[in-house]
Amino acid sequence: MEYFIIGTSAVLLLFLTYQWLEGRRQSVHPMDRRQQTASLEQRLAVLEGQVATLTTERDDALRTIESQRMAQEELDELTRQNYILHEINRAINTTVDEGEIVTIILQAMVTLTGAESASIILFEEEDLRIVSHCGFGDGTACLPERPPEGFRDSIAWQVLTSGQPFIHNDPAEYRRYQPSLTHYVASIPLTFIKEVIGCINIHSMGPRYLLTPSKAEILQILGGQAALALKNASMYHQLRRQNEYFAKQAVTDGLTGLHNHRFFQQRLQELLEESVAQERPLTLLLLDIDHFKRCNDTYGHPCGDEILRQIASILRGHLGPQEVAARYGGEEFAVILPAMDLHRGMERGEQIRLAVANFCFQNPDRTLCLNMTVSIGAAEKLTGWGKSQLIEAADRALYRAKGQGRNRVCAAFESEITEEAG
Known part of the structure; x- marks a missing residue:
């Protein structure tokens, strides 16, 4: 019952308030209403102007934000590109490949x-x-x-x-x-x-x-x-090739393309030291072209030079990767055979001798076919021997081959080896 009374009172109060407001509205003079309308329209125009201004400012702000975003993206891209270029420059300047x-x-x-x-x-x-x-x-x-x-x-x-x-x-x-x-x-x-x-x-x-x-x-x-x-x-590789060429020229015989006497002496010393350290044998061959002066006198020095080049080619064809051939001087050649004892060294010398004896040596214009032979002396390194003892032993064996009729391979005598070792 109390709720009904309260609700009825509220409805009645609302009705009375409406009637009062309606009476007030009707009691307003028409001139006052026009003034109120004009005032409201003026305020509305002001509000519309403010809204337009705010809209313009908003659009300008959005354009500024977009411009800043694009500028930041461009800056980020330029930063990335500069970093990549820097890294590329660093990378390509650390290699010459x-x-x-x-x-x-x-x-x-x-x-x-x-x-x-x-x-x-x-x-x-x-x-x-x-x-x-x-x-x-x-x-x-x-x-x-x-x-x-x-x-x-x-x-x-x-x-x-x-x-x-x-x-x-x-x-x-x-x-x-x-x-x-x-x-x-x-x-x-x-x-x-x-x-x-x-x-x-x-x-x-x-x-x-x-x-x-x-x-x-x-x-x-x-x-x-x-x-x-x-x-x-x-330029680096060109300079390197030039340096390699000059270094090779310093140890290469210009006529035959084999190693020269200087390189032979240096390499023989190194290989002797290695053979001692590793307790392995080493054999040296010395070769001399038989009757070479007669060939020069008969056919001329250009023909002699051609024969030297062809002998060098035969030697290269009978050498392993670690073996060394050199022009010892004049018509003499030397062959170093690491890890090879005297018996096997003699076999290698015989192979070279036969290859030379069976070869058709030609003069520069290829109009002649000459038969040439070589005499070879062989010596194996003994305990306590140095470079000079080994060369001397091989040289004695070479002169023995010459004295016995040439075109043969001779080894150093045991008595000579013992004498040299002492």
Whole structure:
């Protein structure tokens, strides 16, 4: 009952309040209502202006945020690219191996530009060769070493001969390219002090990638790094080959191509020391061409030189990997046989003697076939012997072979060996 009374009272109160408000509204003068309406409209206009201002400020803020986001993304990308370029520069300057350098460069091209296929072409004297490539779809990616037929009509050839880069400016076109040496999204010359040594090429791009101006600039920076590294590697290997050549010339007989007397003396000492340390035998052969002066007097020194070269060739054909042949002087030769006792050394000497005796020696113009023979002395190293004792023993055996009629192999006598050892 109490709830009913309370509810009825509330309804009655609401009704009375409505009636009072309605009476107030009807009692307002029409002029006052117009003023109120005008005031409300004025306030509404002010509010609408404020909303428009806030909307403009919001749009400006969003544009600023988007611009900052894009600038940050660009900064992040530039930071990433600079880091990659730094790492590439560090990597390619820690090696002089051409294969390693081109692999690093190709991987960098793919990483920095999104290339699907790329190649590096270098000048090789007056020719060209493809030193490496990737992404040509055959797994091993084995392109020919030499560019294909018609290459001189290609974009790369124009870049190589002009030194000017090529950057394709039509993404719709180059996106249709398939990996091929006839298609070029970009070709950048590798230039070292105004000398074009080759070019790096992008042949096709992934569908999600574009060769933007910033990527093209990065590609040219990469080309500069590659040119410097490849030229350094080339110069290093050229200098190394020159040093090896001069070092070889210092220990090589210029006429026969065998080791010279200086090398023979040095190597014999080393092998003697090794044989003592390892308790292994060592045999020395000394060879002399029979009647060589007569040959020179009869057919001339050019013919004699040719015979010396042919004797050297026979010796090379009868030596193992660790064995040493040298021109001892004039028409004499020496052969060091490590880990070989006197008996086996005599057998090797006999093989050489027979090979010489059965060989047709020719003069320089190949109009003669001469028969030549050699005399050989053999000696095995004994305990306590040095280099001079071993050479002396082999030399005595050689003169014995000469004295017994030439064209034979003689060993040092036991009595001579014992005498020398004492």
